[in-house]
Amino acid sequence: MKRTILLYILSFILSTITINSYAQETIPYSFDFSDEEIFNRDWTILDLNEGSSWGLNDQQEVVYKFDKSLPGDDWLFTPGLQLTKGKAYKLSFLIKTERPYRMEKEKLKVTIGNEKTPEVQTIELFKDENCIISYYATKEASFSVSESGIWYIGFYCYSGAWEGNLYIKQIDITTEATYPAPINDLKVTAGENGALTANLSWTNPSTNNMGGELSSLSGTKIYRDGALIETLLNTSIGNPVEWTDNNQIEQPGKYVYKVVPFNEDGDALGTPKNVTSPWIGEDTPNAVTDLIATADMQTVSVDFTPPTKGKNDGWVNTQELSYKILRNPGNVTLEEAYKGNIPYMDTVNELASYTYTVIPYNQVGQGNSTISNKVVAGTAKDIPYSESFDTSESFDLFTSIDGKGDRNWSYASTEKAAQYWGGTSPIDMWLITPRLNLQTNKNYKLTFYTRIANARYAENTKTLKITLGQGATIESQNQILKDEIIVDYAIYEKQEIRFFVKEDGFWNIGFNCFGDTNYETIYIDDISVEEEELTPEKVSDLTVLPEENGVLAATISWKNSALSAAGSPINFLSKVELYRGTELLNTFDNPELGAEESYIDTELPEAGKYTYKVISYIGDKAGEEATVSSPWIGADVPGAITDLNITVEGENVTINFTPPVTGENDGWIDLTSLNYLIVRNPGEVILEEAYKGALPYIDNIEELNGYTYTITPCSSAGTGSPTTSERIVAGGGKNIPFNEDFEQKENTEFFTIIDGNEDNYKWHWTDWPKSVSPKMEYYGGDSADEWLITPNLKLKANQKYKLSFLTKLDFATSPDYTRTLKVTIGEGNTADEQNHILMSDIKVDYALYRTQEVIFQVDKDGYWNIGINCYQETSSSSSIYIDDIAVEEINMPAGVTELNATPDENGALAVTVSWMNTTVSDTGLPINRLTKAELYKGTQLLQTFNDPIPGVKETYIDDSIEEPGKYQYKVITYIDQYISPETFIETEWVGPDTPNPVTELTCTISDDPSTVILSFKAPTNGINNGWINPDDLHYKIVRSPDEVILTDNLKETTLIDNEQKPFGTYRYTITAIADGKTSAETVSDPIEAGVNPDRISPDNRQSQLYYDTQKESLIVPTDGSIKRILIFNVAGTLIMGVEDVTDNVSLSKLPTGIYIIQAYDGKTIQQIKISKL
DSSP states (O other): OHHHHHHHHHHHHHHHHHHHHSOOBOSSEEEOSOOHHHHHHHOEEEESSSSOOEEEOTTSOEEEOOOSSSOOOEEEEOOOEEEOTTOEEEEEEEEEEEOSSSOOOEEEEEEEESSSSTTTOOEEEEEEEEEOOSSOEEEEEEEOOSSSEEEEEEEEEOOOTTOOEEEEEEEEEEEEOOOBOOOOOOEEEEOGGGOSOEEEEEEOOOBBTTSSBOOOOOEEEEEETTEEEEEEESOOTTOEEEEEEOSOOOSOBOOEEEEEEEETTEEOSSOOOOEEOOOBSBOOBOOOEEEEEEEETTEEEEEEEOOSBBTTSOBOOGGGOEEEEEEETTTEEEEEEEOSOSSEEEEOOSOEEEEEEEEEEOSSOBOOOEEOOOEEESSOBOSSEEEOOOSHHHHTTSEEEEEESSSOOEEETTTTEEEEOOOOSSEEEEEEOOOEEEOTTOEEEEEEEEEESOOSSTTOOEEEEEEEESSSSTTTOOEEEEEEEEEOOSSOEEEEEEEOOSSSEEEEEEEEEEESOOSOOEEEEEEEEEEEOOOBOOOEEEEEEEOSTTOSOEEEEEEOOOBBTTSOBOSOOOEEEEEETTEEEEEEESOOTTOEEEEEEOOOSSSBOOEEEEEEEETTEEOOOEEEEOOOBSBOOBOOOEEEEEEEETTEEEEEEEOOSSBTTSOBOOGGGOEEEEEEETTTEEEEEEEOSOSSEEEEOOBOEEEEEEEEEEETTEEOOOEEOOOEEEOSBBOSSEEEOOOSGGGGGGSEEEETTOSSOOOEEEOOSTTSOOEEEEOOSSOEEEEEEOOOEEEOBTOOEEEEEEEEESOOSSGGGOEEEEEEEESSSSTTTOOEEEEEEEEEOOSSOEEEEEEEOBSSSEEEEEEEEEEESSOOOSOEEEEEEEEEEOOOBOOOEEEEEEEOSTTOSOEEEEEEOOOBBTTSOBOOOOSEEEEEETTEEEEEEESOOTTOEEEEEEOOOOSOBOOEEEEEEEETTEEOOOEEEEOSOBSOOOBOOOEEEEEEEOSSTTOEEEEEEOOOSBTTSOOOOTTTOEEEEEEETTTEEEEEEEOSSEEEEOOOOBSEEEEEEEEEEETTEEOOOEEOOOEEESBOGGGSOHHHHHHOOEEETTTTEEEOOTTSOOOEEEEEETTSOEEEEEESOOSOEEOTTSOSEEEEEEEEOSSOEEEEEEEEO
C-alpha cells in the first residue's frame, strides 16, 4: 500500500512537471496517436493499481490491455486545453473493444476537470459500462466550462479482470455555436374590462444553451398561436421585459403565446414554453347560481345569484345581463330576456310539481342553463282524481314524512308505485296525497291497491292506517278513515274506503305505515278518489238462527241502515233485499231507518250451511251488501266418536268408545239412527257395516300382528269422520308368508330376545347409520350366546318352506372379527325348545350383506318358532347385523302329464302339442293354483300360459316350423318362482320326407333283343318314416354304360326301353323324387340286350357298323363301304386310326371307357358311340 501511494505521488509530480514544461493546446485540437513522441510528451497515463494500463501499439492506437487478475483503474489525460467560459465545445473520438471470450464488456468514463487528478475530474462527458464495439465507432460529447483557463479531459477505464482490450484511435475537440437559453418565466394577463389586449412579461436569458454565461443577445421574437407578431431588438441580457399585445386581436378568446430569444448564432434551442392566456375580451356569462324555487299555494318565487364571470373565467358586464326563464312541465317560456328584479315571481293554477330553468345572456352569447329544485305549487286536484305513478315526477306531488323509523316512502321505478321498505320497529311512516278539492254534501270513494314484495314468511307484514285532514302534516291528519289494513299478501289487492267531508276546502289523504315490521317492501299503486252517488251503508247485526231438532228452517235478523256508505246521514231507504246465496228470498219496501228486521226461511233445499246477504237501496242505488254464514241448518252427520279404548286378552280384543252427541258441523243429529262402521287394519277388514249393538264391541284375532281399529259413525243424515285407535298387538301367531324388514321398531315386540350368557349384551333394533335401512344388531364382548327367536309361525306338516335372511358384519378387516351363527326351529320361543338345527356353523366374516337360505319341513301342523343363535367362545369387536327375515311356502309343482306332440297330416309343417296340467306339488301335496306354464321347442320359448288351471288339458298348435324334421318339445310349470321338473317329448317326422328307394326292381328282355321291360315297387313313406307326397311322386331312370336318361318324370312303376342299341350289357338306375327330395339310387342287375351280330341278317351286316361286346371288336360291313376308321375319346382326342379297312377291328387293347367311332366311305361319315366295359 505504501508503494502504491509513493507511485501516485511520483506520477503527480511528473504530470505537474509535464504541465509546466510544455505549452498548452488551443481549440480546435486533433490527435490520431501516430506520433509516439508527442504522445509521450503531452499525454499523461495514471495507473492506480499497478496492473495493466494505457499505452500505444504499432497500429497507432492507444489501448488498454486487460489484466488477468486485477480490474482496470487507469486514467489517460489529454494535454492541457485552453478553454473559454461561455463557449461550447464538442469532443469526438473513435473507440472499439476486443473480447477474448466473446462475453466481456468494457467500462469507460470520459470526464473533464482543471487538474489531472481523479478527485478533480468530476464533470462527466461520456459513460458506458457495457461497452462492446467490434469495429471503430465515433462517440461524441458537447460541453462548456465554468471559467476560462486550462482544462484536461480524462479517459478512465475501470473494466474488470479478463474483460478484454479497449482501443482509442482519434481525438478531436472543436468549438460549437452557442445560443441563448430558452425563456421559461413568461406570464400573460388579459386587458382590463374586456379590452382585446394582452400583457406579457418575462426575463431575458443570462446563460447559453450549454449552461455557460450568455455572451450576446440580439433580441426576442413574440408569437401568438404560432404566428410571429413582434420582434424586439437590442434587449438586454438578464433584464425583465413587459410588453402589451394590442396588435389587432379581433375575437375574444384564449391565445397561446411564446417568446424566443436569439443572437448572431440563431434562435434559442429547444422547445420554448407555450403559455395560454386567460380569456381576452368580454366572455359569455357563466350559469346563475343558488337557484331556488319556493311556493306559497299558487305563487312561486324564483331566486338566484347572477354570474360575475364568464364561462371561461373572463370578464362579463353584469349591468347588461338578461335571463331566459322557463317552467316545466310543459317547457313554458315565461321570459325571453328578463332584466327585472330578483327574485322572479310566477303564478300557477294547476297543482303540480314544477321546476324552473334560468339561462343568462349578454352580447357575446348564451350561458349555461340552471334548473331549480322541484316545487309543488297550484291550488288543488279536482275530483275525480287518480294517480298510477307511471313516472317518478308523479311521486313529487306526495309528501313523505319520517315519523319514526328508517328510510322513507320513495318511488319504485321498476314497480311504478310508491314503496316503503324500512324495518326498524316500531315505525311511523307517512305518505300524504296532494291537496284534493272536496265538498260537503257529497260522498267520495277512495280506491287503491297494495301488496308486499314477498309473502313467503308470516313476519313479512305491513300495517296501514288511512287518514284524512286539511294539510300534509302528521298533525293535520286527524280523521281516521280506516284504522288498520294488514298487508300480508304478494298479489295486489284492491282497497275501497267511502267517506265525506264536513266543509268545503282542500283536503289531504294520509297513508300511515305503522307498528312492528321487518324490511319487506310494501307497495301502493293506482290511488283514485271519485265522487259517488248517495248509497246506504250495509245493515248491521246480521245473524242466522237455525230451527231446533233438525228442522229445515232458520230465522235471519238484522238492523237497517241509517247512514250513507260514506257515513253521512240519510233521509230514507227505498227497499231492502234478502238473499240466500244468489236467490232473492224477500224484498222489504220502504223499511224504517235503523229498525230491526227478521225473516224465517222455510224453503231450504237440504241441510247444510248457507250464506245470506242483505242489500239496502236508496232509489235504485244499492249499498254495500252485508253477508253472514249460517250455522248448520237441519240434521247434521254425526261427529266423531271420543274416548276410543282398546284392550287385549288372548285372542280377544275389546273395543269401547263414547258415542257422539252433536254433528260434525256442530249441528243436531238423529241419535235413533246412529250406527258404526268398524274396520280393522291392516287389510281394511270390515267387521261391522252398521253396528248398533251394545258396547264394548268384541273382536277375535288369530294372526299375531299389530292392529288398529277405525270407527266411523253414521246416521240417516250421512257418514261422519272416522277415528283410528292406537296400535295394539294381538293374535296367536304369524301366517305364512312371513316377512320382517325391521323398518318399524315396534315390530320387534313380536320377537323373543334371549341373553344366553347373561352378559347384558344382546340383540337390539338399530337404525344407525341413518343412510341405511333399520336392522337387528348384536355387539358383544369376549363370548356370545345370543338368541333372536321369531314369533309363532303357523306351519303345516309335509309342506316345504324356505327361510331366508340377510347378515353381515359392521367391518371385517381382520379374521378376529368373525361371528358364528346357527339356525334352529322348535315348538317354543325358549333356547331349550329350539331343538332342531336347520343350519349350523355359519361363519360371518364379510361386511356386505349376504343372503342365508334353508329349505325345511315340519312333521305336524301348529305354531313353530325359528331361532337365530350367535355363539362363540372368542372375542370379536365387530357388530353383526340381521335384516329381512322371510319364511315362505315352496310349492314346486310336479311335471305335466299326458304330453303329446302330433305332426299334422299330409306333410304340413305344424305340430299339435297337448298335455295335462299337474294337480300336485313335487311332494304330492294338492295344489290349487299355477302361475304360468311355458312351452318350448328345443330352447325356443313358444308360448307362456298365464294362470293355467291345475288338472286342465292345454293344447297348442305350433305352425312356426320352417324346415321338415323331428322336433323336441318340453313343458315347464311354475308356482311363483318355483319351477316344476321339465317334461320332454320328441315328434315323429314333421313335414315332407325324402322318399325311400324303389324296391323289387326287375329287368326282362322282350322278343325284340333291344327291348328291355323294367318294373319296380313304389315307396310308401320317407327315409324317416315320414309322409311323402303321392301326387308328386315320380322317377328318374338312367341306362348305363351309355348314361342315357330314359326319363326323369315317370309316374308309373313300369318302363319299356325299346331304343335300338348295340348288343351289350346294360344296367338301369332308378331314383324316386317327391317335393324336390330325391331318394337313394336303386340299380338293376346287368342285362344283355341289343342287336347280336350272329342274329343280324347279311343285308344288315353289309350296311351297318357296330360294336360286338363279346368279341370287343368293331364289326365292319362286308360290302367294302368302310375305307377308314378313326377312334376318339370323349374329350375329342384321337386314340387310334385304321386305313384301308378290310376286316373287323379289334378294340381289346383299349381301356374301358366311352369312345366315338367315325367310319368313312369316301364321301360320308358314319359315327357311333360305344361303351367298352
